[in-house]
Structure formats: structure tokens, C-alpha cells
Amino acid sequence: MTDNKKIDKQIAEALNECFESMLIKNEPIDSCLARYPQHAAELRPLLVTMKRALEASALSPDSTFRARARYEFRNALYDNVSRKTRPFLAWRWATVVSTVGVFLLTSTGGVVAASSSSMPGQPLYQVKRTIEDVQLTLTPSQAAKARLYATLADRRVGEIMYAAQKGDVNxxxxxxxxxxxxxxxxxxxxxxxRSLTFGGGSKQAVAPSPDGSPEQSTTVTSAIGATNVPSAPPPAINVVPAPTPTIVAPTPPTVTVTQVAPVPTATFAVPQPTITLSGITDPALLKLLQQYSVKNIAELMSILDKVPPSVKTALLAAIQAVTSGYGQILGT
Structure with a gap:
């Protein structure tokens, strides 16, 4: 066994033991790490991530759930150790993400649904982000992964609006x-x-403003002054009745109608724009990006006059990034 594999196995065993202690005994992280000082630096961030997600989801697992969770965790953990092909540290994060995902996706449906609308700083936001990581990890198709990344970008725009309205520049x-x-x-x-460029360049974010040209208004003033003109008596008018005219109706012309053969209607197949992902045509992604582009730019612009002045520069930069990013990716 190589040194790296030996260390991996030791860390896996320590992580498994700490996980069980946290799940069953609610043991603090520091207490667990005290038993593995040689691996504390690597274990701490993994355990902190797990603990935050579990606390945020407010899990109160029963004995059946705990037994299943321990079984699933050990399987995922040691399976990653035995067949890992990723870099030395990457599999550990993948294990933590997938294990927490088992909790959140199979046992706390209500929490998962509630977390989807949570915002930064709210209790379930960590659950929301953990689930996103799980979804990315478990999505094998490149086409599906592209759609998921597009959806995550859309979610970040909603959070940008939330942060800007709170006045949080950072x-x-x-x-x-x-x-x-x-x-x-x-x-x-x-x-x-191809790589996208956000910010700078020729595209500048411009705050919405009314038309720069002042309205031209014309004031019409009467040039005729008030003049006293003596009134003349009205002339006498003799009314003579007009003679009654005689109207002769003309004979209507004869109209000949010639039937014209109908022109055949030509049917053309209009090609739909598509995006090709590694040989896979995915019009669903194009439609998704187009919808997100219109919606997100409009929504960001709509709050520009409603945010605190201190955050307007950051919001304008966000509008520029969103406009430029979607413009480049859609070729508009």
C-alpha cells in the first residue's frame, strides 16, 4: 500500500468514526479531532461542512435512519478510498457532499423545499448550497450539467438582488x-x-434614465390684441327658395367575373436555433438561457433606484456582468 493510500484509509476511518459520534452522540467537533491530532487539519473543514448542513436541516433521525445513514456513509467512504481516481484531496470533499446529500435528499423533503428559496445569512442557505453541490456531483450528462449551471447562475442573480437591497456591498x-x-x-x-469576459470592455452598464433630450414645449401666444370694433348692423337678406333638381339614376355597368385558380401554398420548415454540446443538440438549454437573460437583466434594472446609494456601484457592476455574460454566451 502506498503512503498516500495508507493516509487516505486512516483519514477515512477517522472521518467515519467522527461522523458516527456527531450523528449519534452529538459530539462536538473539537472533541472528536482531539483523538486524531495528526489529521485534524484535514478533518476539520470536512466535519464543519457536514455539521453545518445537518444543523441547518434540523435533523432528528430515528434509530432506523441512523443505521441506514451509517451504512450508506461507510459504503460511500470506503468505495471512494478503494477506487479513487481523483486528486488526493478531491475524493474527500466528494464523499462529504454525497453523504450529506443522502440526508437532505432522502430524509428531509420539507427542509429541501424550504431551503430552495433561502437567501445568504438565513438558516437554510447552507443546505441550499450543499444540495447544489450534490446535484452537480450526481449529474453525469454534460448537457444536463450545463442546464444546471445555468439554473445556478439564475439563482445567484436572485441573491444579488437580495444582497443589494440590504445594502451589503461585499x-x-x-x-x-x-x-x-x-x-x-x-x-x-x-x-x-471560448472564455467569457465579465466587466470592462466596450459594454458599459448604464443606469436607466429618462430620455436625455429635454422635452420641447411650444407656447403659442395670440398675436392679436384686443380691439374695439364698432358693430355694424346686419344686412337684410332676402331668402329665395331654390328650384328642385331632377336626379336621373345612371344605368349600372355590367360586370364580368372571371374565376382565378387558387395559388398553391408553399410550406417551409423553419430551422430552430440550437446549441451543440459535445455532439448533443440541446435546444432546451438555449431556451433556458434566453429566458434567464431577459428576466434577470430586467429584474436587476428594476431595483437600481431602490437600493441604498452605497451599493449602486456594485449593483451596476452586477448588471454589466449579467448583460455581458448572457450577451456573449448567446451571441447577442
Whole structure:
């Protein structure tokens, strides 16, 4: 057994033991890490991620659930150790993500549904992000993964609006970067040789403003002054009745109607625009991106005058990133 595999097995055993202690005994992380000081640096971030997700979901598992969870966790953990092909540390994160996903996706449906609309800083937001990681990990198809990344980019825009309306500049900027990352992943699947550029360039975000040209108004003033003109007496008018005219109706012309043969109607097949993903045609992705583009740009612009002045610059940068990103990926 190589040194790396030996260390992997040791960490797997420690992670499994700590997981059971956290799940069954509600043992604190520090107490668990004290038994494995040589691996504490690697175990801590993994255990913290698991603990936050479990706490946020407010799980109260019964004995049957605990037994199944322990079984599933051990299987996933040691399966990753035995057949890992990913870099030295990557499999550990994948194991934690997939294991927490088992909890959230199979045992807490109500929590999962509630977390989907949670925002940064709210109790279930960590669950929402963990589920997103699980979905990305478990999505094998490149076409489906591109659609998922597009959906995640759309979610980040909603969170950008939330952060901007709260006046949180740093969070607005951070979420804008996350949006750019998700949309860049879509681009990487569609066209691996092309990269998106967010911010700068020739496209500038412009705040919505009324028409710059002032309204031209014309004031019409009467040039005729008030003049006193003596009134003349009205002339006498003799009314003579007019003679009654005689009207002769003309003879209507004869109209000859010639029947014209109908022109045959030609039917043309109009090709629909598509995006090709590694040889797979996926019009669903194109439609999704077009819908998100229109919706997200309009919604961001709609709050520009409603956010605190301190966050307007960050929001304008977000609008520029969203407009530029969708424009490049859609070729508009």
C-alpha cells in the first residue's frame, strides 16, 4: 500500500468514526479531532461542512435512519478510498457532499423545499448550497450539467438582488463573481475554447434614465390684441327658395367575373436555433438561457433606484456582468 493510500484509509476511518459520534452522540467537533491530532487539519473543514448542513436541516433521525445513514456513509467512504481516481484531496470533499446529500435528499423533503428559496445569512442557505453541490456531483450528462449551471447562475442573480437591497456591498460583489463562475461553466461545456469576459470592455452598464433630450414645449401666444370694433348692423337678406333638381339614376355597368385558380401554398420548415454540446443538440438549454437573460437583466434594472446609494456601484457592476455574460454566451 502506498503512503498516500495508507493516509487516505486512516483519514477515512477517522472521518467515519467522527461522523458516527456527531450523528449519534452529538459530539462536538473539537472533541472528536482531539483523538486524531495528526489529521485534524484535514478533518476539520470536512466535519464543519457536514455539521453545518445537518444543523441547518434540523435533523432528528430515528434509530432506523441512523443505521441506514451509517451504512450508506461507510459504503460511500470506503468505495471512494478503494477506487479513487481523483486528486488526493478531491475524493474527500466528494464523499462529504454525497453523504450529506443522502440526508437532505432522502430524509428531509420539507427542509429541501424550504431551503430552495433561502437567501445568504438565513438558516437554510447552507443546505441550499450543499444540495447544489450534490446535484452537480450526481449529474453525469454534460448537457444536463450545463442546464444546471445555468439554473445556478439564475439563482445567484436572485441573491444579488437580495444582497443589494440590504445594502451589503461585499456580498453583492461576491455573488456577482459566483454568477460569473456558473455562467462560465456553461460556456466551458458549450465551447471549451471560448472564455467569457465579465466587466470592462466596450459594454458599459448604464443606469436607466429618462430620455436625455429635454422635452420641447411650444407656447403659442395670440398675436392679436384686443380691439374695439364698432358693430355694424346686419344686412337684410332676402331668402329665395331654390328650384328642385331632377336626379336621373345612371344605368349600372355590367360586370364580368372571371374565376382565378387558387395559388398553391408553399410550406417551409423553419430551422430552430440550437446549441451543440459535445455532439448533443440541446435546444432546451438555449431556451433556458434566453429566458434567464431577459428576466434577470430586467429584474436587476428594476431595483437600481431602490437600493441604498452605497451599493449602486456594485449593483451596476452586477448588471454589466449579467448583460455581458448572457450577451456573449448567446451571441447577442
Amino acid at each position: 456580498l453583492t460583489e461576491d455573488l456577482t463573481r459566483q454568477f460569473a463562475t456558473n455562467l462560465s461553466m456553461v460556456s466551458a461545456i458549450i465551447a471549451p475554447s
